Amino acid sequence: MTTKPLLKVKGLKKYFPVKKGLLAKTVGYVKAVDDVSFHVNEGETLGIVGESGCGKSTTGRMLMRLLDPTEGTVEFDGKELTALSSEEMRKTRRDIQMVFQDPYASLNPRHTIERILSEPLLVHGVKSAKERKEKVHQFLEIVGLSAYHAKRYPHQFSGGQRQRIGIARALMTNPKLIIADEPVSALDVSIQAQVLNLMQDLQQEFNLTYIFIAHDLGVVRHISDRVGVMYLGKMVEVAESEALYAKPLHPYTQALLSAVPVPDPNFSKEEVFLEGDMPNPANPPTGCTFHTRCPFKMDICSQVVPQLTELEEGHSVACHLYNETSDNDIKKMEGSLYAKG
Amino acid sequence: MDNRKTILDVKDLQTTFFTDSGEIPAVDHVSFHVKEGEVLGIVGESGCGKSVTSLSIMGLVPNPPGKIVGGEIVFDGQNLIGVSERKMRQVRGNDIAMIFQEPMTSLNPLFTIGNQMVEAILIHEKKWSKKQAQERAIEMLKLVGLARAEDLMKEYPHQLSGGMRQRVMIAMALVCDPKVLIADEPTTALDVTIQAQILKLMKDLNVRLNTAVLLITHDLGVVAETCERVIVMYSGQIIEEAPVKTIFESPKHPYTKGLIQSVPDMRYKKDRLYSIAGNVPIPGSIKKGCRFAARCEFAFDRCLQENPELYETSDVQKTRCFLYDENEVGANDDKAVVES
Numbered sequence: 001m002t003t004k005p006l007l008k009v010k011g012l013k014k015y016f017p018v019k020k021g022l023l024a025k026t027v028g029y030v031k032a033v034d035d036v037s038f039h040v041n042e043g044e045t046l047g048i049v050g051e052s053g054c055g056k057s058t059t060g061r062m063l064m065r066l067l068d069p070t071e072g073t074v075e076f077d078g079k080e081l082t083a084l085s086s087e088e089m090r091k092t093r094r095d096i097q098m099v100f101q102d103p104y105a106s107l108n109p110r111h112t113i114e115r116i117l118s119e120p121l122l123v124h125g126v127k128s129a130k131e132r133k134e135k136v137h138q139f140l141e142i143v144g145l146s147a148y149h150a151k152r153y154p155h156q157f158s159g160g161q162r163q164r165i166g167i168a169r170a171l172m173t174n175p176k177l178i179i180a181d182e183p184v185s186a187l188d189v190s191i192q193a194q195v196l197n198l199m200q201d202l203q204q205e206f207n208l209t210y211i212f213i214a215h216d217l218g219v220v221r222h223i224s225d226r227v228g229v230m231y232l233g234k235m236v237e238v239a240e241s242e243a244l245y246a247k248p249l250h251p252y253t254q255a256l257l258s259a260v261p262v263p264d265p266n267f268s269k270e271e272v273f274l275e276g277d278m279p280n281p282a283n284p285p286t287g288c289t290f291h292t293r294c295p296f297k298m299d300i301c302s303q304v305v306p307q308l309t310e311l312e313e314g315h316s317v318a319c320h321l322y323n324e325t326s327d328n329d330i331k332k333m334e335g336s337l338y339a340k341g
Numbered sequence: 342m343d344n345r346k347t348i349l350d351v352k353d354l355q356t357t358f359f360t361d362s363g364e365i366p367a368v369d370h371v372s373f374h375v376k377e378g379e380v381l382g383i384v385g386e387s388g389c390g391k392s393v394t395s396l397s398i399m400g401l402v403p404n405p406p407g408k409i410v411g412g413e414i415v416f417d418g419q420n421l422i423g424v425s426e427r428k429m430r431q432v433r434g435n436d437i438a439m440i441f442q443e444p445m446t447s448l449n450p451l452f453t454i455g456n457q458m459v460e461a462i463l464i465h466e467k468k469w470s471k472k473q474a475q476e477r478a479i480e481m482l483k484l485v486g487l488a489r490a491e492d493l494m495k496e497y498p499h500q501l502s503g504g505m506r507q508r509v510m511i512a513m514a515l516v517c518d519p520k521v522l523i524a525d526e527p528t529t530a531l532d533v534t535i536q537a538q539i540l541k542l543m544k545d546l547n548v549r550l551n552t553a554v555l556l557i558t559h560d561l562g563v564v565a566e567t568c569e570r571v572i573v574m575y576s577g578q579i580i581e582e583a584p585v586k587t588i589f590e591s592p593k594h595p596y597t598k599g600l601i602q603s604v605p606d607m608r609y610k611k612d613r614l615y616s617i618a619g620n621v622p623i624p625g626s627i628k629k630g631c632r633f634a635a636r637c638e639f640a641f642d643r644c645l646q647e648n649p650e651l652y653e654t655s656d657v658q659k660t661r662c663f664l665y666d667e668n669e670v671g672a673n674d675d676k677a678v679v680e681s
Contacts, residue, residue, distance in 0.1 A: 051532035051533065051534065051535075052532055158620045158621070160620060161620070188386035188387055188559065188621055189386060189559065189561070189600055189603055189604055190386060190599060190600060190603050190616065190617040190621070191386075191620065191621065192603070193603035193604075193605075193614040193615065193616035193617070194616040194617075194618075196605070196614055197613060197614055197616055200613070215532070215533070216605075217533070217607050218562075218604065218605040218606060218607040219605050221605065221607050221610060222605035222610065222611065222614065241610070242610070245607060245608075255534060256533060256534060257607065258537075259533040259534045259536065259537035260533055260562065260607055261536075261537075261540070261560065261562030261563045261565060261566045262562055262565060262566070262606070262607065262608065263561040263562045263564070263565045263589065263601065263604050263606070264565055264589055264606075265565045265566075265585045265586050265589055266586065266589075266590075267565075267608075271537075273537060273538065273541065274534045274537075274538075277502040277504055277505070277535065278532075
């Protein structure tokens with residue numbers, strides 16, 4: 001695998017203003033994404049996990065500039081996306097496509113599948129109708145449907161088939177990067193496995209790079225080469241998928257992994273229960289945003305924001321426990337949750 | 342052997358929806374029982390009839406178009422089908438309570454938590470004063486782990502997080518000390534860390550109050566961690582029943598096996614997921630033969646012609662598959678393959 005980064009994100013921020021009163025005065029900001037940096041290599045899958053409200057979807061949308069970042073840079077294939085005009089950005093989007101969670105809401109119910117799949121071709125300048133039609137038929141078959149499905153409407157398909165159509169639409173323009181935002185979470189287990197397998201096959205066939213945003217840690221492990229964990233608008237840990245699941249470093253990652261129910265009644269895991277709920281992103285805690293729920297909280301945590309630092313090769317974590325200055329309680333925690341299993 | 346008393350006995354339940362496009366047997370001859378203090382899981386994919394089964398027990402199937410057309414639901418010796426609405430109202434809450442997937446839609450946004458809890462208590466405990474009811478409500482809120490119980494009584498549902506709302510629902514459901522709690526996808530709308538909290542709470546309460554729990558879910562992980570016994574449903578029928586360990590260690594039905602294999606496991610990476618071909622059938626669309634035959638890799642002629650019955654493969658395990666019919670010639674060869 002090449003290790004050339006296809007996408008480099010630096011200091012990405014998105015603050016949504018909170019407006020109040022008659023004059024809609026801005027009284028504060030919801031820091032949906034707050035200083036997130038990561039990169040994605042060509043041909044790999046980066047999984048982004050986190051609970052609702054952690055900013056994972058907002059991050060995905062900013063990469064496509066469906067939302068404009070408040071601050072930060074997104075470098076794709078050597079181009080700085082945040083500096084492009086909207087016309088240039090539109091052209092660039094043929095290389096970055098998106099697959100959405102709800103395949104029904106993202107397909108126009110009044111259009112036939114042929115029209116839905118032709119649209120990206122029209123937008124990106126495929127003028128010949130015959131060529132478009134051929135391509136639609138070709139891609140329907142690639143995603144496991146048949147050419148005759150082109151004449152049907154979205155409501156005539158099951159959830160899994162609709163998601164196949166959503167994937168076909170993303171593939172129509174021959175993209176390099178696909179951002180998949182919870183692509184399988186609306187599907188039944190047996191159908192979810194089909195769609196995940198399809199996505200893996202397509203990645204091989206078309207040398208695609210994926211950013212796979214999901215809340216299901218099992219699914220993310222299955223499909224990702226590297227995984228980033230987000231909490232309250234920040235990336236708290238990034239690592240190779242094997243390393244992250246075998247030896248999670250951040251207390252939040254540890255709790256998250258321990259919370260996932262394992263489909264094996266004989267498996268007993270070390271349980272780390274988190275108290276309380278995720279704080280309100282409009283009024284995040286000072287210092288480390290996780291300190292209100294962290295079982296290993298120290299004095300420094302409520303004062304200083306920990307920076308994402310590389311601890312081992314390719315394994316970065318944002319936590320004061322791993323700072324040399326703080327007392328070394330790390331040993332206690334390192335006996336990982338899953339190394340034994 | 343388990344000698345706890347059977348508290349809820351569902352016998353041959355049939356619930357059918359009468360629609361313009363025909364009759365849809367959403368629950369098709371379903372029989373099972375729940376023992377006192379037991380946690381029974383019903384697992385299946387969308388449209389398998391697991392939710393309609395629970396609504397049938399509560400007498401909450403929307404009618405029309407739905408109707409219970411046959412069978413018995415025996416709670417503590419009494420058949421609940423056909424009893425008056427008045428009697429049913431006493432059963433709900435007092436004897437059998439239910440919590441739902443989305444707690445926000447089950448709480449009234451216009452009334453405070455205290456208001457709604459007190460109302461629920463006073464409906465069932467007519468002799469109580471309002472003050473008594475309030476005290477009981479606060480006690481219940483504390484029982485489900487809500488620290489600021491007194492303040493919460495004055496708050497509205499929108500002021501609570503999803504996990505707190507689900508705790509309030511559980512408190513409300515348990516306020517009259519029911520014998521059975523039906524939980525329909527209670528944690529599906531919640532984040533994993535909150536899900537872990539709620540599942541732990543439900544297990545604790547099950548032990549402390551000896552309330553039997555009928556847990557309806559699509560998540561095999563949740564089943565493995567909480568249930569004692571499991572029923573697997575597919576297209577309106579029970580296709581397998583066994584203790585939780587048996588289901589995961591030696592599933593018999595090809596669908597159960599496929600389902601377990603298609604879940605990505607967080608503990609290790611599989612190169613490729615097993616996937617069951619085809620789609621989840623629309624309820625009522627398969628009229629003849631085994632409901633799973635079209636997606637089953639082991640299907641033979643008989644599967645397309647007849648619907649198999651539930652065969653007992655051991656004292657505690659039953660499965661709806663011809664591979665386990667002892668009279669089936671040649672089934673043993675295939676069975677060896679399925680079990681390998």
